[in-house]
Amino acid sequence: MYFQSFVVISLLVLFNYAACIDYDGWLNIKIEHTINCGSEKYCSRGNIALKSIRAGAAVIDQIQFNKQHIDELKTLADIDSFYTIRSLVTSADNSKGTEFYSSVKAKAFLDNGLSDVINAWVLPNGAVIAVSFQVTNSSQPLPNRASNKINSNFYLRYVEQAPVPDTATYIQKLEREREAREKGDVKDNKSFLAKYWMYIVPIAIFVMISGASNPEPAAQGGR
Incomplete structure (x- = not known):
């Protein structure tokens, strides 16, 4: 056996x-x-x-x-x-x-x-x-x-061969992107917030701080 x-x-x-x-x-x-x-x-x-x-x-x-x-x-x-x-x-x-x-x-x-x-x-x-x-x-x-x-x-x-990175394809992709930028063919599909977040965030923080430091006076009650 x-x-x-x-x-x-x-x-x-x-x-x-x-x-x-x-x-x-x-x-x-x-x-x-x-x-x-x-x-x-x-x-x-x-x-x-x-x-x-x-x-x-x-x-x-x-x-x-x-x-x-x-x-x-x-x-x-x-x-x-x-x-x-x-x-x-x-x-x-x-x-x-x-x-x-x-x-x-x-x-x-x-x-x-x-x-x-x-x-x-x-x-x-x-x-x-x-x-x-x-x-x-x-x-x-x-x-x-x-x-x-x-x-x-x-x-x-x-011996099992490890996967080899496709360097040639990646380089070709970078070249195509570079040529498109030079020709002006690249479209910016980012949203408004994604484009201008660095300007919007400081303003929002400033407004929040101002509101916290200067609260509106409470309405007076009637006599």
């Missing part, structure tokens, strides 16, 4: 995500890092491939760390430094690719048994605007693991 409920919830989440995406196509994320790269600053760590952004199913292929990788990570951890990732994202509409950078503390990465979470933030048009890495919350130190294989979970995150 629990498994069936989990499957139903998962399908609903995937359906809601797919409904938010206006574009569908393939997506590829090439992952590089900065350890055990020899003379190069960045070298390959793996690849994430998606045949369909809407489906969200990813194939993750990553290297297995060797002793050199671990030693360099420990060196970074000893100085409380960062383990840095570079991601190159390509798609059907972006063949040149877009680079993103993300870092986590090397010690945290080691303490979590080389486990991390990779998030790709996607707009409704299918464009990836960020790729972030973070360590998981599971505490599995590396010595307790059977291998030095990286354990990554990948998620597509939907």
